[in-house]
Amino acid sequence: xxxxxxxxxxxxxxxxxxxxxxxxxxxxxxxxxxxxxxxxxxxxxxxxxxxxxxxxxxxxxxxxxxxxxxxxxxxxxxxxxxxxxxxxxxxxxxxxxxxxxxxxxxxxxxxxxxxxxxxxxxxxxxxxxxxxxxxxxxxxxxxxxxxxxxxxxxxxxxxxxxxxxxxxxxxxxxxxxxxxxxxxxxxxxxxxxxxxxxxxxxxx
Ligand SMILES: [Zn+2]
Numbered sequence: 001x002x003x004x005x006x007x008x009x010x011x012x013x014x015x016x017x018x019x020x021x022x023x024x025x026x027x028x029x030x031x032x033x034x035x036x037x038x039x040x041x042x043x044x045x046x047x048x049x050x051x052x053x054x055x056x057x058x059x060x061x062x063x064x065x066x067x068x069x070x071x072x073x074x075x076x077x078x079x080x081x082x083x084x085x086x087x088x089x090x091x092x093x094x095x096x097x098x099x100x101x102x103x104x105x106x107x108x109x110x111x112x113x114x115x116x117x118x119x120x121x122x123x124x125x126x127x128x129x130x131x132x133x134x135x136x137x138x139x140x141x142x143x144x145x146x147x148x149x150x151x152x153x154x155x156x157x158x159x160x161x162x163x164x165x166x167x168x169x170x171x172x173x174x175x176x177x178x179x180x181x182x183x184x185x186x187x188x189x190x191x192x193x194x195x196x197x198x199x200x201x202x203x204x
Pocket of ligand 1: 056058128136
């Protein structure tokens with residue numbers, strides 16, 4: 001699976017074009033702005049886009065959905081807790097296939113009810129659940145520090161340390177990281193009890 005990471009718009013969002021190199025099937029994660037650049041990657045590489053997948057419903061990850069779907073014929077895929085328009089919903093444990101590539105859906109609520117991480121081919125696309133050096137905010141509607149604690153320490157921290165992490169925004173010192181590196185260096189990921197984490201997030 002080849003990753004095309006594009007920084008788009010003025011909120012340091014990342015859109016990803018994921019290419020199955022054997023078949024040229026592709027998926028696009030979180031289209032929002034700079035769609036000409038995104039479609040340029042599709043065109044230049046001769047890709048057939050099967051799905052648009054949103055890591056969660058916030059507008060800066062979804063506002064390009066319809067335009068990309070219209071331009072490519074892709075189906076829009078979201079977690080079942082999303083309230084937005086889609087063609088297909090997924091749940092924790094589901095597998096999304098394109099070409100010979102697969103992405104496993106991992107439900108990680110906390111930043112929003114419908115937040116998911118996508119795991120495949122040694123990579124994790126973490127959306128706004130975990131950034132390089134930080135995590136997503138929990139003070140927007142549907143956000144929950146308690147749920148984020150469970151998602152970060154009960155789910156994300158248990159993923160393979162070697163997974164290369166591709167976040168939803170370019171907020172860190174580097175555009176990518178690994179789960180192992182974030183567990184060591186990300187202040188959010190340092191060991192805390194749930195109560196300590198809730199205090200930490202509300203004082204943040
Ligand atoms: Zn968000």
